[in-house]
Amino acid sequence: MNHVLRLAIAAVVASTLAACTRDTQLFLEGAHAVSTAEVSGTAIVVATRAFGGAELLAASYLNLRRCTQGTRPLCREASATPVIKGAVYSGRIARDELKAQLRAVCAAEYAVGAECTKGIPVASYNTLVRATKTLEDAMAAYRAATNQ
Amino acid sequence: MQSVLAAITGLLALVGPTVSAGSGILALLAKVVPSLGSASAVGKAIEVLTTIVPAGIKLAQDEYPIIKAIIADLRGNGATTKEQMDTLDAFDAQCDKVFDVALAKAETEDKEPQ
Numbered sequence: 390m391n392h393v394l395r396l397a398i399a400a401v402v403a404s405t406l407a408a409c410t411r412d413t414q415l416f417l418e419g420a421h422a423v424s425t426a427e428v429s430g431t432a433i434v435v436a437t438r439a440f441g442g443a444e445l446l447a448a449s450y451l452n453l454r455r456c457t458q459g460t461r462p463l464c465r466e467a468s469a470t471p472v473i474k475g476a477v478y479s480g481r482i483a484r485d486e487l488k489a490q491l492r493a494v495c496a497a498e499y500a501v502g503a504e505c506t507k508g509i510p511v512a513s514y515n516t517l518v519r520a521t522k523t524l525e526d527a528m529a530a531y532r533a534a535t536n537q
Numbered sequence: 538m539q540s541v542l543a544a545i546t547g548l549l550a551l552v553g554p555t556v557s558a559g560s561g562i563l564a565l566l567a568k569v570v571p572s573l574g575s576a577s578a579v580g581k582a583i584e585v586l587t588t589i590v591p592a593g594i595k596l597a598q599d600e601y602p603i604i605k606a607i608i609a610d611l612r613g614n615g616a617t618t619k620e621q622m623d624t625l626d627a628f629d630a631q632c633d634k635v636f637d638v639a640l641a642k643a644e645t646e647d648k649e650p651q
Contacts, residue, residue, distance in 0.1 A: 429615040429616075429617075430615065430616065430617030430621075431579055431583070431615055431616065431617055433617075434580075434583055434617060434621055434622075434625060435583050435586060437625055437629065438583060438584075438586075438625065438628065439586075441628055441629055441632040442632075444632045444633070444635075444636045445632050445635060445636070447636060447639075448632075448635045448636040448638075448639035448640075449639070451636075451639035451640055451642070451643040452639045452642065452643075454646075455643075455646050455647065455651070457651055465643065467643075467646075467647045470640070470643050470644060470647055473640075474640060477636060477640075481633065484629065488622065488625065488626070488629075491617065491622065492622060495617065495619075499618075499619035499622070502618075502619065503618075504576050504616035504617065504618055505616065505617050505618070506615045506616050
């Protein structure tokens with residue numbers, strides 16, 4: 390009986406922990422991406438500049454020497470290169486699409502030097518935010534792996 | 538309000554976006570942002586935020602909600618100008634160039650035997 394009770398408690402604790410982990414993950418994933426149909430120009434500027442910052446961080450990582458036995462801990466993992474490259478390239482495509490959309494939508498305001506408050510469809514924005522997060526996560530993982 | 542943002546920018550330049558500086562400045566920025574009334578003030582706030590955000594990979598997870606709230610406030614402000622977009626283009630081109638040079642160097646090195 391005690392054995393059955395212990396198993397039942399273990400099952401409840403395990404499922405609760407799994408739910409907590411999933412909730413935390415969902416919260417972090419939703420921290421920057423948005424579910425509205427449109428985003429403002431300001432949100433695009435913020436996301437684009439954040440991506441630029443992540444791109445510069447990635448560049449500084451790639452400028453380190455490749456890791457070998459003698460170069461640790463200040464080195465870069467060769468396996469990180471394609472991961473970083475992929476995230477930066479997909480982020481660039483989304484970024485350039487967003488800026489082109491914003492310029493097209495705000496063309497009339499920009500032509501007369503006015504401020505533009507029109508919204509832009511959210512799809513490319515979320516792609517850009519995800520690329521930035523992928524880049525930051527990869528950097529954090531590889532930096533941790535090489536004790537930087 | 539512009540002077541507060543200028544002070545924050547000055548502070549960042551002085552100490553760099555370290556973990557502790559980022560935390561304090563985020564809290565201060567969160568208080569200032571809802572009061573911003575012009576595109577130039579919003580632009581300055583964006584500069585401060587994006588100086589901190591790249592260091593966000595080192596920030597504690599409980600600071601993400603603060604960043605999220607600041608971005609939500611900035612998003613509520615909404616307006617962009619052509620000047621902001623032009624500045625952004627220059628910033629992007631600069632980042633792309635720095636990255637491309639570093640990537641080419643890393644890929645060349647990765648092809649060499651260890």
